[in-house]
Amino acid sequence: MNQRSISVIALTLFFCAAAQAQTVVGNASAGQYESAMCEGCHNVRGGFKTEFPEVYRAPMLNGQSAAYIAQCLADYRSGVRRNPTMKAVADILTPQQIANLSAYYAVAKNQKMK
Numbered sequence: 001m002n003q004r005s006i007s008v009i010a011l012t013l014f015f016c017a018a019a020q021a022q023t024v025v026g027n028a029s030a031g032q033y034e035s036a037m038c039e040g041c042h043n044v045r046g047g048f049k050t051e052f053p054e055v056y057r058a059p060m061l062n063g064q065s066a067a068y069i070a071q072c073l074a075d076y077r078s079g080v081r082r083n084p085t086m087k088a089v090a091d092i093l094t095p096q097q098i099a100n101l102s103a104y105y106a107v108a109k110n111q112k113m114k
């Protein structure tokens with residue numbers, strides 16, 4: 001391997017690392033699609049309750065700021081905020097899905113309630 005190919009590889013690695021370090025930008029329409037897995041518990045008209053593992057109230061998410069939604073999900077993942085159901089949900093979300101869902105709920109209106 002000559003010096004030129006080594007520098008090409010080094011440059012490629014550098015740009016890959018730089019691309020990964022970029023902050024993830026949320027896409028609200030992708031988030032609307034992904035929110036199908038949240039709506040069974042959240043934004044349900046009349047009570048917002050889930051019965052597993054105990055009876056919990058599932059809060060309204062529509063209209064919450066993107067930063068708030070993302071922070072809640074991060075807290076469930078890390079265990080700062082404890083709830084077995086939301087821990088399980090937050091654990092399977094990718095950073096991109098979290099950004100999408102946060103962007104979506106920030107613009108979602110309460111009229112969309114089922």
Ligand code: HEC
Nearest residue numbers: 037038041050056057058059069072073083085086089101
């Ligand atoms: C099986 C029911 C269930 C599902 C599915 C579910 N959640 Fe939750 N969620 C809850 C419950 C119950 C709480 C309240 C937990 C607590 O007391 O901390 C909650 C809390 C939250 C909170 C904190 C809101 C606040 O104001 O404190 C956020 C954000 C959240 N969920 C996002 C989501 C997202 C996004 C999805 C879909 C990817 C989702 N949840 C799917 C039941 C659910």
